[in-house]
Amino acid sequence: MSSPCFDRKQLIIKPLSDRVNKLRIKEIAIEPDAPVTDVSDRVLAQVQRTAHRMIEARKADKPVIFTYGAHLVKNGLAPIVINMMEQGWITHLATNGAGSIHDWEFAAIGESSEDVRENITRGQFGIWEETCRFLNLAIAVGGVDGLGYGWSVGKMMTEDGLMIPSRESLKALIKMCADEPNESLGALADLLYLVTEFDMPPGWVEITHPFKQFSIQAAAYRQGVLFTVHPGIGYDIIYTHPVNSGGAIGRGAVRDFLTYADSVSKLSGGVHLAVGSAVMAPMIFEKSMSMANNLAIQYTGKPIDDHYMVVVDIQDGGDWDWSEGEPPMDNPAYYLRFCKSFHRMGGALDYISVDNRAFLLNLHKALGLFSGARTSSSASLSERRGRGRPRSQG
DSSP: OOOOOOOOGOOOOOOOGGOSSSSEEHHOOOOOSSSSOOOHHHHHHHHHHHHHHHHHHHTTOOEEEEEEHHHHHTTTHHHHHHHHHTTTSEEEEEEEEHHHHHHHHHHHHHHOOHHHHHHHHTTTOOHHHHHHHHHHHHHHHHHHTOHHHHHHHHHHHHHHHEEEEEEHHHHHHHHHHHHHHOOOHHHHHHHHHHHHHHTTTEEEEOOOOTTGGHHHHHHHHHOOOEEEEEOOOOTSSGGGGGGOOHHHHHHHHHHHHHHHHHHHHOOOEEEEEESSSSSSSHHHHHHHHHOOOOOHHHSSSSSOOOOOEEEEEESOOOTTGGOSSOTTTTTGGGHHHHHHHHHSSEEEEEEEEEEHHHHHHHHHHHHHHHHHHTTTTTHHHHHHHOOEEEEEEO
């Protein structure tokens, strides 16, 4: 006996043009040359230390992993992150489902962020056609190409559309895979179900993104920089749409998790930043670091322990120095659960209690001031450009 399921096909799904949005990207975008926000001496010293560690990591061709939450996107910081990526300072970007969604909406319509309270009472929160349909389709189509969640969306944005294969071609590929099973079989079956169930005609579907210069995930795909999305099932608005496929989402998310874990396995001498991601970032990091240490101990006899971790959030961390260990219970920093998670992962940890806008503006400036002549990261960027657009993160 199967469990009951909500029938999403009964929902009235409205076009995105009907939604009133609170944010417009051209009004909130912060350019890299914007005036730097004043911060305390302590925060400035932490930011400068972060810049130095990033510069040293890239000189040594070590990874700099940048994880972030959706508020970074909603604060208009994409231009700064994109510039840092293009300069070669970031080798891997990771966000949650909302970080991808707001990024896409800004690129597609120049606006994002609805009134949750009002739309919940109207039974309309999150139930929007274009966002839900196109992101779900992008992930399903990308899975057939061997792409994870992040690059699947980035590819759709970069190319301004999706190619929907015919049912006949999908059936033929499934038959081939059935004779010699491989990882593509599930992706092909999920996509065949979607194009059949929703009577999708084959061919090119144009999906324009007139504001894609503000998209981190489009820039990452274009530059060949790893971009992974780490969603929670049911967390994001795309799960309200009947085109949503659990198989496609799960496949893309697991591929992205393993891509992220691969980057963490190379983190010795590198830098990991978590900016405004108090739940997703520490959770995926601790599992990835455990797997990375499992291999490191097999090959070197010791775990990874020379990496530098930076956590940025606005919660009060007191004046505790995490390099001294975990704080006592009477210190406010003791209750920063995400810092405790990162602190237990070895390496060195800096907790920077500051607004992410002030952090990134100051970090961007510090990287420019301290880097001097371009480092070997320039060569890394040139190599990425030479490889052209990525096909698979797997």
